[in-house]
Amino acid sequence: MVPVLSILSPARKGLFPVLFLIFLVAGCRTRSGWHEYTILFFDTICDVQVFCPPSQVAETQEEMRRVFTAIEAHFSPDRSDLSSAAVLELYGTARRLHADSLGYFDISVGPLTRLWGFQTKSYRLPAPEEITAALLLVGQDAIREQSGSLVLAPGMRLDWGGLAKGWGVDLAASALRDLGIARGFINAGGDLFCWGRNPTGSAWRVGIKHPRRQGYLGVLSVSGVGVATSGDYQRYFEKDGVRYHHIFDPQTGYPARGKQSVTVIGPETALCDGLSTALFPNPTPEKILARYPDYSAIIVDDKGKLRVLGKSYPLEIL
Amino acid sequence: MDRRDFLRFLFASPLAAPLLSIPQVEEAGSALYLIAADPQDYLPTIVTEMEKRGLIQGTRFSLREPHPFAGELRAALARKGWEYASGATSTSLTLAYQPLRRSAPPSFALIRHGRVWDLRTRELGKLWREMNGRSSPSACLTVASFSEPAPLLSPGRSAAVFVDGKKRDTLSLKTSQVRRYRTLRGEVLIRVEGGKVEVLASSCRHKICQSSAPAFLTGERIVCAPNHFLLAIDGPRFVDTVTG
Numbered sequence: 075m076v077p078v079l080s081i082l083s084p085a086r087k088g089l090f091p092v093l094f095l096i097f098l099v100a101g102c103r104t105r106s107g108w109h110e111y112t113i114l115f116f117d118t119i120c121d122v123q124v125f126c127p128p129s130q131v132a133e134t135q136e137e138m139r140r141v142f143t144a145i146e147a148h149f150s151p152d153r154s155d156l157s158s159a160a161v162l163e164l165y166g167t168a169r170r171l172h173a174d175s176l177g178y179f180d181i182s183v184g185p186l187t188r189l190w191g192f193q194t195k196s197y198r199l200p201a202p203e204e205i206t207a208a209l210l211l212v213g214q215d216a217i218r219e220q221s222g223s224l225v226l227a228p229g230m231r232l233d234w235g236g237l238a239k240g241w242g243v244d245l246a247a248s249a250l251r252d253l254g255i256a257r258g259f260i261n262a263g264g265d266l267f268c269w270g271r272n273p274t275g276s277a278w279r280v281g282i283k284h285p286r287r288q289g290y291l292g293v294l295s296v297s298g299v300g301v302a303t304s305g306d307y308q309r310y311f312e313k314d315g316v317r318y319h320h321i322f323d324p325q326t327g328y329p330a331r332g333k334q335s336v337t338v339i340g341p342e343t344a345l346c347d348g349l350s351t352a353l354f355p356n357p358t359p360e361k362i363l364a365r366y367p368d369y370s371a372i373i374v375d376d377k378g379k380l381r382v383l384g385k386s387y388p389l390e391i392l
Numbered sequence: 393m394d395r396r397d398f399l400r401f402l403f404a405s406p407l408a409a410p411l412l413s414i415p416q417v418e419e420a421g422s423a424l425y426l427i428a429a430d431p432q433d434y435l436p437t438i439v440t441e442m443e444k445r446g447l448i449q450g451t452r453f454s455l456r457e458p459h460p461f462a463g464e465l466r467a468a469l470a471r472k473g474w475e476y477a478s479g480a481t482s483t484s485l486t487l488a489y490q491p492l493r494r495s496a497p498p499s500f501a502l503i504r505h506g507r508v509w510d511l512r513t514r515e516l517g518k519l520w521r522e523m524n525g526r527s528s529p530s531a532c533l534t535v536a537s538f539s540e541p542a543p544l545l546s547p548g549r550s551a552a553v554f555v556d557g558k559k560r561d562t563l564s565l566k567t568s569q570v571r572r573y574r575t576l577r578g579e580v581l582i583r584v585e586g587g588k589v590e591v592l593a594s595s596c597r598h599k600i601c602q603s604s605a606p607a608f609l610t611g612e613r614i615v616c617a618p619n620h621f622l623l624a625i626d627g628p629r630f631v632d633t634v635t636g
Contacts, residue, residue: 112622
């Protein structure tokens with residue numbers, strides 16, 4: 075056999091190693107690997123881990139920022155323009171959750187969030203008459219859709235906190251997959267979506283925080299799903315030994331009792347986010363979940379007892 | 393049966409030797425061998441003592457094979473707060489039944505990592521005496537396999553410093569140091585000492601970052617949102633990401 079180099083001219087012989095090096099360097103530069111970064115979104119830390127070439131990382135960051143900036147602009151608590159397509163679309167989801175949860179999911183709890191000081195972090199225990207007054211401004215049924223816009227009764231305030239972050243994660247994950255990212259996760263303060271395989275080639279191992287101690291109560295092994303948790307330990311204050319947290323029962327105006335945490339797993343992070351908020355105050359969560367057959371809920375009640383409802387996802391209880 | 397006799401019986405007897413190679417014992421971190429005709433009277437007390445010593449984590453148990461006292465064991469453990477789960481679900485306690493070919497006096501022993509652990513605290517010493525005084529010899533051997541408490545949170549190796557979403561530094565937690573970081577909105581002063589990292593001072597308004605406890609476990613964070621500043625502990629990971 076004639077050696078390959080022997081049939082090349084001397085000039086070409088010199089060129090060959092150079093070309094080889096160029097290809098090698100180019101190959102190294104474009105070889106996919108795991109990249110992690112963190113951005114701030116809705117005042118929470120958003121972790122991102124993606125498998126892509128180094129040259130694509132900046133593009134994914136740009137896409138994440140684009141999506142999250144838009145979500146923040148449309149759904150911040152003081153937003154007065156309720157006519158955007160994004161607002162109307164997410165309101166459709168809110169309306170469905172409100173109906174399916176018999177009113178336990180309600181985006182109009184803004185006056186309660188404000189009254190209890192959760193919006194400004196100036197926490198206070200309101201007087202019963204203040205709560206009664208605030209409840210007059212709560213009720214999603216009072217929201218009207220008119221001429222392509224939501225119309226609120228005077229004094230009403232929307233709180234998209236139980237839905238918008240999850241939706242942002244869904245949109246961002248979709249945008250990254252459109253960029254060709256086949257493996258990764260986006261985790262915005264516990265609302266997350268993961269897809270493809272993890273760095274070890276397995277399903278993503280998602281730890282569920284224990285509501286009362288350091289560590290996890292269980293570990294999910296999942297992919298292609300969203301996960302969200304609502305817990306009484308996330309934002310709360312204590313007064314006279316009583317814990318007052320940020321998940322309100324829209325029917326009483328007080329923080330919901332009976333559960334420590336609710337984690338929901340399913341195809342859409344927005345619905346996981348909304349369902350975890352809806353199931354928290356509801357005394358019969360299984361009835362709500364029956365309407366969402368692709369979703370599962372891991373519920374820790376106020377005694378610390380764990381229940382798993384709905385569709386079965388691989389879960390290791392610790 | 394004397395404790396030493398029981399162990400000799402357990403390891404030397406060809407009848408009991410197969411017990412040491414049954415899969416559920418190998419998988420588990422430790423295994424309790426209990427010879428008693430009425431295991432439901434003793435097992436909950438032993439399990440409670442192991443919980444106190446941190447040898448068991450979790451509240452779910454399962455039964456691998458049919459056990460003659462399955463119903464009684466389930467009820468007795470339920471009274472202590474244990475929840476029965478089917479074999480398909482992960483549990484921290486698995487009970488198995490192995491009949492002995494000949495009866496032996498009541499006894500128990502804990503084997504952990506191939507070593508015998510002394511469970512004769514005051515409470516279990518009393519139990520030991522009670523067993524020998526009350527129960528008759530039995531061929532009922534109950535093997536209780538305990539999964540090890542998983543190392544859920546391990547100490548981290550380094551602290552990653554992010555400013556405005558960009559990684560600015562990676563600081564080893566082994567090296568004591570004080571660092572000052574300028575941010576777009578002010579500055580943050582941090583200290584690494586004794587394997588932990590903390591915020592000493594910050595230009596932010598509410599100083600939440602400054603009042604955060606020092607971080608040292610993998611995955612722990614200290615955030616200063618106004619300064620867009622984040623400290624994240626890196627190290628061996630038990631999970632990929634966390635919800636909650």
